[in-house]
Amino acid sequence: MSAERSCTAAVPRALRGTAAVVFDTDGVITDSARVHAAAWKTAFDAVLSLRGQRSFDAEGEYLRYVDGRSRLDGARVFLESRGLHPSEADVQAVAADKERLFTEAVRDHGIDAYPGTVRLLGVLRSAGLALAAASASRHARELLEHAGVRDLFDTLVDGTEAARLHLPGKPDPALFLEAARRLGIPAARAAVVEDALAGVEAGRRGGFAVVIGVDRAHTRGTRAGLLEHGADLVVDDLAELLASEDRR
Ligand SMILES: O=P(O)(O)OC[C@H]1O[C@@H](O)[C@H](O)[C@@H](O)[C@@H]1O
Numbered sequence: 497m498s499a500e501r502s503c504t505a506a507v508p509r510a511l512r513g514t515a516a517v518v519f520d521t522d523g524v525i526t527d528s529a530r531v532h533a534a535a536w537k538t539a540f541d542a543v544l545s546l547r548g549q550r551s552f553d554a555e556g557e558y559l560r561y562v563d564g565r566s567r568l569d570g571a572r573v574f575l576e577s578r579g580l581h582p583s584e585a586d587v588q589a590v591a592a593d594k595e596r597l598f599t600e601a602v603r604d605h606g607i608d609a610y611p612g613t614v615r616l617l618g619v620l621r622s623a624g625l626a627l628a629a630a631s632a633s634r635h636a637r638e639l640l641e642h643a644g645v646r647d648l649f650d651t652l653v654d655g656t657e658a659a660r661l662h663l664p665g666k667p668d669p670a671l672f673l674e675a676a677r678r679l680g681i682p683a684a685r686a687a688v689v690e691d692a693l694a695g696v697e698a699g700r701r702g703g704f705a706v707v708i709g710v711d712r713a714h715t716r717g718t719r720a721g722l723l724e725h726g727a728d729l730v731v732d733d734l735a736e737l738l739a740s741e742d743r744r
Pocket residue numbers: 522529532533562563564565566567570595631632633634635636655692
């Protein structure tokens with residue numbers, strides 16, 4: 497599809513010159529990164545205590561090794577970071593445990609979209625930008641639908657699609673490039689919005705015009721980490737982009 501709609505609204509300064517924006521899902525659109533992190537912590541801690549290791553750091557280690565990666569990649573990369581040399585069966589087992597915990601948490605508590613993100617999406621749609629959601633998660637479609645925001649996006653590339661198309665996971669840019677391709681806009685005229693280190697790195701490697709980092713964690717070093725891995729700017733919430741006085 498060619499997605500250059502006519503512009504009728506102001507575009508935040510950070511996104512000037514772009515014709516499309518690709519949004520990561522967990523932690524950017526929906527308040528689900530913390531639910532993933534908590535489920536991973538419970539699943540990893542069961543393994544770590546058996547191996548006599550300290551528990552999983554659901555902030556620093558989550559951000560460095562798990563956030564933004566596919567389920568199996570995240571499990572493998574973290575266990576390897578602790579020198580545990582996991583077999584494929586070990587990786588599958590901890591990932592299955594995490595999946596059960598995550599599904600239960602979503603079923604019991606639901607997931608909402610961030611109001612600041614929804615406001616930004618509304619402005620960008622009115623301004624005529626093409627919008628995509630992209631996520632390593634196989635749950636992305638259902639979370640977006642439950643949060644009532646799926647229809648704000650022209651296309652969605654989720655974990656199921658990524659597996660079907662054999663796309664390598666973040667920090668490889670394949671997921672984002674597929675989203676831009678579907679929107680009919682080259683990466684050089686598109687932006688990526690991400691909260692994961694692997695995700696901002698993917699945006700940078702993909703040659704996107706702008707990479708916006710979102711720091712939901714507010715832990716020491718998160719902002720600096722996002723900038724180091726490729727973000728052009730970092731905000732705490734996407735509504736900050738709308739507060740900018742200088743709009744197109
Ligand atoms: O297990 P799912 O829902 O397919 O998600 C895979 C990954 O999706 C990413 O978006 C999350 O940052 C990770 O924490 C998660 O592990």
